[in-house]
Amino acid sequence: MHRINIAVIGSGDVTPESKEYQIAKEIGRLIAREGAIITCGGLGGVMKGVCQGAFEAKGEEAKTVGILPGENPEEANQFVNIPIPTGIGEARNAIIAAADSVIAIGGGSGTLSEIALAWKKGKLLLGWRGSGWSGELADKLIDARGRVNDFARDDIIMGFDTAQEAINIIKKFLPLNS
Amino acid sequence: MHRINIAVIGSGDVTPESKEYQIAKEIGRLIAREGAIITCGGLGGVMKGVCQGAFEAKGEEAKTVGILPGENPEEANQFVNIPIPTGIGEARNAIIAAADSVIAIGGGSGTLSEIALAWKKGKLLLGWRGSGWSGELADKLIDARGRVNDFARDDIIMGFDTAQEAINIIKKFLPLNS
């Protein structure tokens, strides 16, 4: 069994004081403690928050992967331990959406594209109820299409309010500690 | 000036009898008559409808491009004149969203990802009011982010009800006949 990989997505513009950044940081901390891989877009805002939380929990050993749109690893925020410059631009959103689970925190159009792709790929998909597109879509479904995997009656974007709730949902479906 | 390229996106599952297919066909006919390039995902449903319409208008000379997810050109519907097998899977949605203008007709999660990417790229974006995600988002904005290009007060997903309305909107902003 491979190590579980959780993508955390959201706006690149929110400040460290925002609720989105704070919850991303807390989620990063919790996922890193579980030993899972964290994938994100590697830039600022929510992407930076989740990496900062993971860094505070595990330092240089946190497995935070930044799937960057450009070719320059220096684009990555300073808490990304594993920058992956792709050079494929927004098409990299499809790679982020290929993680085992995707957690959305707020977000605009870029985040929405990742939510939609993760849904299409049948991923375990969670959305923070607090703001943005994750708030719009939390506890809903995107389309009625048969999902690739089987999350049974939970086949919606699973809404959550706190970081701990998000982790609990993931633990219910995926073997985080394997 | 390059020839204008218009992407038409929507569900791959709708039947030829559906309203979505019929409006896609009519839009394909009208765009082909204007001499513009039509880009789509190359598969069935709305993608097939738009290509059929273009084929009925211009036959083998219609510039219908099918940006296929797989490597096999035979995946393309029979009305695609220019199949482009990409082998990059869903990441090809980012290429479709890079057309000069994007017209959404209904659609589920795949279409939603393309709408979101086209918005992020600042494209002239139109949505049919009749069904699916184009219906949900028509006449709305996806986020307040500064758009790349400048479509002034019209910077929303421009809603339309008929094929002719869609073409009229595009003609207002883009030099279709160049």
Place this chain on the structure above:
Amino acid sequence: MHRINIAVIGSGDVTPESKEYQIAKEIGRLIAREGAIITCGGLGGVMKGVCQGAFEAKGEEAKTVGILPGENPEEANQFVNIPIPTGIGEARNAIIAAADSVIAIGGGSGTLSEIALAWKKGKLLLGWRGSGWSGELADKLIDARGRVNDFARDDIIMGFDTAQEAINIIKKFLPLNS
């Protein structure tokens, strides 16, 4: 049966006076007359030559597709009738290599990457004997790996000296006029 798609690849730097440009132009002319699709990287040098030849043969009706690395269709040379801005950078070379057949004319590292990818994908691969990487590899094989398709004892990079020879080789294996 889909329309045959032939990629023509080579250096982006050669001038219109170069042998590479001249043979690309002649190949473009011949392929366009056969009604096949021409795919290239859409930029200058050999890519421009092949599009110019096709344009001289068929004008606006030539099916010349420029798979551009960037997001701006204006990057395309003026003879590309169908610019496809991808925004995926050098990764677009893998899409060019997915054509039904690939003809290499000279070329440096970018062309070499496309030759290698086309070989890996099992494409009908031709190389001009005159210069660059196509010259180095003409009449040779890249590796002993089982090819995906079956071109029997001809499973090498098929060398050629003139445009007409290249077309004759392709006609031997692919139904150009379908």
Place this chain on the structure above:
Amino acid sequence: MHRINIAVIGSGDVTPESKEYQIAKEIGRLIAREGAIITCGGLGGVMKGVCQGAFEAKGEEAKTVGILPGENPEEANQFVNIPIPTGIGEARNAIIAAADSVIAIGGGSGTLSEIALAWKKGKLLLGWRGSGWSGELADKLIDARGRVNDFARDDIIMGFDTAQEAINIIKKFLPLNS
């Protein structure tokens, strides 16, 4: 300064007994001890060898990234600690070639495409003299094009015979321990 990322590329077919596998394993061990990130294609042969070496040196903490062509993380060999399923097929070779440095060990057409792309991107590029395409190109240049970065008079594919030599070359140009 970001952590240095070194891609190790080569045939996916060689057995654990082969010289290619053995040198890949030794290189993996040495890079992991330096604390650098190792990127590879995530599959078998040389890709497995380098990950095994890194795993033997640092266990679960080795930063071995497998950039997989498909969508299934289970495709990765068992020594990859960080599988990144991309779903973009051979186009993922362009991402592998975007590491800070690329070390080629033997290899066929897939490896050749990565060598060519890494050269085009101006990467610090090393080739094992022992076999395959790395052997063909070691101590040579691919084209005369101005490289993006500046490795001065060493702007060739730098040949090496032993794992230690490869690491010494990289240390001369890149701050491995930062």
